[in-house]
Amino acid sequence: MRILVVSDSHGNDGNLRRAILAQPKAEVVIHLGDGEEELLRAKRSFPEKMFLAVRGNCDWGSALPPVGEYTAAGVKIFYTHGHLYGVKSGQYTIVCAARERKARVLLYGHTHNAFTDYEEGLYMMNPGSLNGWQATYGTLDITPQGIVTNIVKLP
Numbered sequence: 001m002r003i004l005v006v007s008d009s010h011g012n013d014g015n016l017r018r019a020i021l022a023q024p025k026a027e028v029v030i031h032l033g034d035g036e037e038e039l040l041r042a043k044r045s046f047p048e049k050m051f052l053a054v055r056g057n058c059d060w061g062s063a064l065p066p067v068g069e070y071t072a073a074g075v076k077i078f079y080t081h082g083h084l085y086g087v088k089s090g091q092y093t094i095v096c097a098a099r100e101r102k103a104r105v106l107l108y109g110h111t112h113n114a115f116t117d118y119e120e121g122l123y124m125m126n127p128g129s130l131n132g133w134q135a136t137y138g139t140l141d142i143t144p145q146g147i148v149t150n151i152v153k154l155p
Helices: 013-022 036-045 092-100
Strands: 003-004 026-031 051-052 067-072 075-080 105-108 115-119 122-126 135-145 146-153
Touching: 003 013, 013 036, 026 036, 026 067, 051 067, 075 092, 092 105, 092 122, 105 115, 105 135, 115 146, 122 135, 122 146
Parallel strands: 003 026, 026 051, 075 105, 105 122
Antiparallel strands: 003 135, 067 075, 115 122, 135 146
């Protein structure tokens, strides 16, 4: 199963659409915040996709939850924007939150810096930002052979 992971689109409908079109095998799109309005428009344009989302620090007045959990192919994913966990100052708090939830995958945004890592049973990914000239997104593949996280630069 492939999951498209995006964050911080900040009103850039075009880049969100391009990322979705670039990953036709992705059944699920997880938006990690700061882009609720364009997310809602994308949901209407791609009704065949499942969309999951959390609110970011720039999604003022949003009714989206601050955190989410999703289980795909038996793998528990914890996702959030990251600002509530101080990710610009470090990962300790957010990693502890993921481990408390017994997640195998941690997804977060907010920093606009793409990042992927694996540490003691926890896969971590920040897809970066879909806004700007160096826009990036992430893919998360969950297969019987294992889990793969990948950062993709939007062409």
